[in-house]
Amino acid sequence: MIAIIKTNNPATISFAEAVLKEAGMECFVMDQNMSVIEPGIMIPKRVMVIEEDVEAARRALTLAGLEADLQ
Known part of the structure; x- marks a missing residue:
C-alpha cells in the first residue's frame, strides 16, 4: 500500500475516504490509534x-480539491 495523504486533520481524512469510496477505490487509514499507544505525541x-490505484486516487483527490494534501 502507498500513502497518498498524511495529516492530523480528521475532516481531510474523512473527505478523502468519501472521495475514494465514491470513485470505487478501497483505502485504509494507518496510525488511527497511535495516540492511544503514544499519548501526547501527534502522529499523523x-x-x-x-x-x-495510486494515480487514479491522486486524480480523484485533486479534482476534489485535496491537491495540497497529497504526498
Whole structure:
C-alpha cells in the first residue's frame, strides 16, 4: 500500500475516504490509534491505497480539491 495523504486533520481524512469510496477505490487509514499507544505525541494519520490505484486516487483527490494534501 502507498500513502497518498498524511495529516492530523480528521475532516481531510474523512473527505478523502468519501472521495475514494465514491470513485470505487478501497483505502485504509494507518496510525488511527497511535495516540492511544503514544499519548501526547501527534502522529499523523496516513490514507493508504493499493499501488495499482495510486494515480487514479491522486486524480480523484485533486479534482476534489485535496491537491495540497497529497504526498
